[in-house]
Amino acid sequence: MRTTLRTALWGLLLPWLFATCQSGPGTRTVKLTIQSTPQLPLPVKLDTLDMISTASLIPTETALDSAGRIVLELELPRPMFATLELGERFQTLYLTPGDELTIHYDTTGHRFRFEGTSAIANTYLYQEGYLSRQLDAGMYQRDIDLDTFIARLDSAKNILAEFHQHYLDSTGLSASLGTLFKQRRELGYLWDKQWFFRSHYYAEDNPDVPEVIANVWSEIPFDSTLLQTAMYSYSLVLDYYLDLHMYPSVYPEDASDAEYDSLETLFPFLAYEKIKQTHPSPAFQEYFQAKVLSYSLRIYGITPVIDSFYTQFKQTYPASRFRPSVETKYQQWVALSPGQPAPDIRGITPDGKAFSLRELRDKVVYVDVWATWCGPCVEQFSHAKKVKKQFEGNDQVAFLYVSVDQNTEAWKKYLRKNPDLTGVHINQNPDAEGTSSVYEDYLINGIPRFILIDPQGKIVNVKAVAPSNGELEKEIRKVLGRQQPVASL
Template sequence: MKILSTSIFFFFIFTFFTHAQLPNVSIHIQSPQKNNAVAYLIISNLISGGDTVARTSLNAQGDGSLNFHLNQPTFAELTIEKFQFTCFLSPDDNLKVIVETNDKATSIQFSGKGAEANNYLEESSSVFNKHFNVGGKQINEFAPEEFTNSLNKMKNALDEFHQSFIQKYPLPEKTSKLLEISNQIIPLSFKHNYISARYNTTEGRMSIPEFLEKVYGEIPLDDDFLNAKYSYYGWVLKEYYDNLCFALLAQKTPDGKKIPYAAFPEMLEKMIKNGNYSKAMTECLLAINIYDALNQGLTSGTMSVYESFKKEYSHSIYQLPLDKKYQKWITISKGAAAPNFTGVTPDGKKVSLSDLKGKIVYADIWATWCGPCVEELPKAKEIQQKFSEKDDVVFLYVSIDSKSTNWKNFLEKDPAFKGTHINISDDTEVSKLYKAYQMSGVPAYFLIDKEGKIITATASRPSSGKVEGEIRALLK
């Protein structure tokens, strides 16, 4: 009898947990013009893009279903081929989506349980588009004051739309709150992008007009919205974090020097932990800090905050994307084979990194449109000149200019700019280079030994004063 009771107990436990993970959300898709296409649903993880939670292939009539499990209301991106739109989903939703496409536009119709919230998003998107395109121009092309005025009009229009919609179609209180915050986030995200594009230097941040600078105090640091995984919110939180970084850039050490980048991860960790944030928001900002630090490689500061986070938040939802980022660095750590890439010289010959095996290679990834890249070149030429008699040292300059004529013209104006020059203009190949070496942008520098193995995928900049010594150490 005791054995039977125990068996029944475990049966109910198994049944409970199995049932708890059964799909409780369904999206039924009808898209006649997208027959045989693949449809998938992505939920943002807020720090590194999104995770695909459901996927299906539409049949010959363009029909298909996505079924998955949700624990709480969530924003998601539904993608059918190249067409993507934001939707809002709650547990037990049973949503029908009809997508009609022609040469001019794509229309979406929602019905079933959960339709009202998604109709809200579609209508609010129309309000946004109406106020984003003004007089044949996009408002981000305007001067700061005109841009701010236009953005305020957009915000007011979105607020009015929200009140009108909720009166007509009453929604659950939490759903209404999350949708209202999403309307606030859209103008904020464009305000952040505008600031980043126009004032993206330490000096630039110091000159942001006051009416624009207030944006950082307008960000709703809301736990419910954080848990709803709105992708735009991830972008805004990253901009919020970047503003913390710029605050550090403006500070000086006791002897009047700039704070070194290597110290940023641990200093930002301390700043975030001492901030007046909720536990969930602290966890998210710390994860953003680590993910950003991992763009610079596995430095001692990065490893310190990474290991600290793993201990303090052992079951964090952000741990998986952080671990993936970390593991990618392991594949290009010291001693690993350097991923190969190929470019074209000014006279049209193909040169690959593998062709230079047997030589020490200092690779400088740059572009003519990149100000910091060009600023480093005079110092790079000085260092290169010191090794001009060394046949076993190569300075490899890899341009990623999409228009190779710009690169060629740049080199023609500076015939004294020696070294091995190649250009990778194809976007796909540039993307492969970025992924292979975990690049977050240019300039980027790699140091590779004579066996074609990585010394470091985050080599020092020419202006650091360290490059000559690092190369000479390999010649001993």
């Protein structure tokens, strides 16, 4: 029965294969023609992956014309994977400089068909993706047990391996691309195992981690050629490797809180030294140094140690292809340094009115970014109450609470139950009109986050001290230029 099912699936899929045309001109340009049937002016997004930030490297956003057609030309430095978003459908592509590829999209059956150079390769990716989606059903349930997970994973491996061999035997897919696509699929299996590890065990030293999951790190191929392909699954696997395997090993297991805090200030150098001992390959040392730097900037911003690490990276790899990504992140933090204009913060008040940070100009503003579901956020409120008491009656100081709750009713209910949480309250539900994104504008990677802004609307500190720190009142008074307590009214 299973063999019959597989044969039927391949019989359904393979007729979609179209023969390739002659290779395109020797150029870095890729020409894509996209045609929808029936003709719909669908939005189009095409991008390749930045292996450091996992953001779009060469983003293109446009739309099909009224005839459901568009011709795109883009420059590629080398062969790489890309993602095509057509309406609500996503499709992985493999593009090579010089390609001329026509993509036909059936909007009724949601099917793709390819003609031109690289048609065989992209038909493979389409068919494999179709099969994978069927096989992934139920795989990512948090309550799935290990035996069921491994059984489903092994079944998917076997079916996709047979598909792979059948496709190679039936088409003109080159051996080199066949190997690359096989590596991509195997990296997907590794990511599946990493997902199970993270969602069920997380801590690597957990004695309950089964061997089949605990050994996942030893299965990662550290192949420098894969770094060139902008392969999403490889980026995910390497990110998990760093986050769950390498970074935790920087700190001794028996480190006290004080020792941990001390080591944390040196994190980028400590992490990179650990990585260099494990990965002598120059290509991976360059890649991992860029990753450590990008991670450190994301978590800590610009500190003297991170600034020194950044300088070292630029001096060591002046022509690194990873440098633009790192410099972009660095300059984003420069724009948030003390004295720079504070990005506006817009949200909706509990009574449905629009509110902007600009309305608090001429005041020292202490911003608290929080959510009702965030325990550490809520714990700060009792400490904030004591600080605010020191500024009662002082209209030169304002406390702005920015909720990132998507459930606005839960936010309003919390405020009704806690009327003593005084200050200006706004919500930044992403679905609401007239709101900004404090997460994006202030490079927030976790909450609570506290921001201090001066009366001129300039940044004092985008990582201000928490109310529980004991130094908040002093920090606010520094900005006010006062040393004595303000009398309460």
